[in-house]
Amino acid sequence: MRHEPTKQEYSQMVEEMTPKHNSLLNCIRAFFVGGAFCLLGEMIKQTMMKVFDISKKDALLYVTIELVLLSVILTGFNLYGKITKFGGAGGLVPITGFANSVASPAIEYQKEGQVFGIGVKIFTIAGPVILYGIFSAFLAGICYFLGTQWGWIG
Numbered sequence: 112m113r114h115e116p117t118k119q120e121y122s123q124m125v126e127e128m129t130p131k132h133n134s135l136l137n138c139i140r141a142f143f144v145g146g147a148f149c150l151l152g153e154m155i156k157q158t159m160m161k162v163f164d165i166s167k168k169d170a171l172l173y174v175t176i177e178l179v180l181l182s183v184i185l186t187g188f189n190l191y192g193k194i195t196k197f198g199g200a201g202g203l204v205p206i207t208g209f210a211n212s213v214a215s216p217a218i219e220y221q222k223e224g225q226v227f228g229i230g231v232k233i234f235t236i237a238g239p240v241i242l243y244g245i246f247s248a249f250l251a252g253i254c255y256f257l258g259t260q261w262g263w264i265g
Contacts (some may be wrong), residue, residue: 140201141200144206146199179207182211183214187214
């Protein structure tokens with residue numbers, strides 16, 4: 112017969128198994144990893160504006176495209192996971208983290224085919240984000256419309 116642990120024994124087992132985290136160190140790592148992505152984006156923007164004589168608006172579009180591309184390439188070479196393991200939220204929060212979350216399932220399930228592998232799994236993360244992004248934009252548009260009609264927004 113198996114012995115059921117008491118609440119105190121269970122709590123002690125959970126305490127022993129739970130990994131210990133240094134919150135200050137995690138925040139510092141996230142700051143530097145997220146800052147590195149931002150610095151890279153700013154370098155791309157400045158290069159586009161100064162070297163290629165592109166407007167600031169267009170340069171920002173190129174920054175987004177190139178950071179997403181870099182994230183997908185790093186995901187393909189299995190390096191992005193190592194970056195986020197080290198930097199935590201600093202690597203997961205920016206647009207690069209979203210690109211990684213879309214590319215990872217596509218790469219992982221490519222053996223199952225174009226439709227049932229890549230086609231289905233690529234929207235595991237992206238689908239809800241796109242759905243709720245469009246829905247919240249719709250609600251914001253209605254609020255803006257009503258606010259302008261009723262004089263709340265000038």
